[in-house]
Amino acid sequence: MSHDPIDHDFERGLNNRRSILGDAWVERSLSNANSFNADFQNLITRFAWQEIWGRPGLEQKTRRAIVLSITIALGRWEEFDLHVRAALLGDPANRLTPDELKEVLIQSAIYAGVPAANTAFTHAMIILREIGPQIGYALEPMAPAATHHPGVGREGRSSGRPALHYSVRAPRNGKAPRHTVVLSHALGCDLSMWDALANTLAEDCRVIAYDHRGHGSSEAPPGMYDMASLCDDAAALLRELDTGPVVWIGLSMGGMVGQELALRHPALVRALVLANTTSGYPDAARAMWQQRIATVQAQGVETIGDAVMGRYFTEHFRTGHAATVARFRRRVVSTDAVGYAGCCHAVGNVDTTARLGAIAAPTLVIAGELDQGTPVAMSEALANGIPGARLEVLKDASHLSYIEQPQAFGQAVRSFIATL
Incomplete structure (x- = not known):
């Protein structure tokens, strides 16, 4: 041997x-x-x-x-x-x-x-x-009070009315941002719904998330709102933050605001991701939104909490992720009733279908295969109406597709942004 x-x-x-x-x-x-x-x-x-x-x-x-x-x-x-x-x-x-x-x-x-x-x-x-x-690293003077949690971003409130609560995450790579990305949440949610995606995209992008009027820490002016007002809120915020053209990622109500923004303020939109949203509801659905407004005004948001969760998540997800569903329910039912009802009015009366052909920004439409609130057919109408838009349907996903299928949603978004 x-x-x-x-x-x-x-x-x-x-x-x-x-x-x-x-x-x-x-x-x-x-x-x-x-x-x-x-x-x-x-x-x-x-x-x-x-x-x-x-x-x-x-x-x-x-x-x-x-x-x-x-x-x-x-x-x-x-x-x-x-x-x-x-x-x-x-x-x-x-x-x-x-x-x-x-x-x-x-x-x-x-x-x-x-x-x-x-x-x-x-x-x-x-x-x-x-x-x-x-x-290539230098220790620069910095006041402790000027720091912020990188997983949350620098928080602030816009100077206009209504004042909007927002967060800004700078690119973690220390370089100039590849894009400025804006994340716009669904009805009854707030900017925190986007935390995981925001932190992923902040690797090389400037990422802004904000609370719509009547939601989270933003002001809730009295009265019924319309989509033009929600859009103008967003435009004022972007101009205040000097964003230039942004990649707008909106889910449900956030996607409706994105459509209107691309139409009313096209210079502010570099590209659109429209998830689980629609350009308009049929009359029966509009009547349902009016009924929801009446219920909230008479009995409060708590009354509709369970019904909303039933539309936001599949039964399978509700069974297997009870804590997540409970967290979103708490968020929905704690939303200011005036703000919630006002935004219901804006959502129920969304109407961009006849104008979709004027959207010039590159667009990705994301649908949830099992979404009852905005079925796949509504996403198909968006993709067909917006020149050059691409549709991606996420399997086993309901209305909050990003929460139910975060990996698939994130991959679709990252792949789309890589083409810009």
């Missing part, structure tokens, strides 16, 4: 060690090995760098984050500094950005303690000041 002189575990570990820490550090470590610590260097190379770092079950970036977290928790600052430098300067395929490093340190404050995270930030900033020019 032949004996292979190569210790493959050691060689694999050494290769992994180089890819994570860099050749210079590893060579320095090996050159400092001696009769006292060589066994230890051999052990950590085989067991830490091969047995652990050699496992493909986690991405190397994830393992970097784990090591940083543990060294913070244990207060092993020499090792922490080593891995911070390696994480920021390592192979582009597995290095951490300064913002990703910041997220690791912030999370460590909760799980390892604020004092440990405070020390970690001090060490990391020393390193960032030193190597910042190498990685």
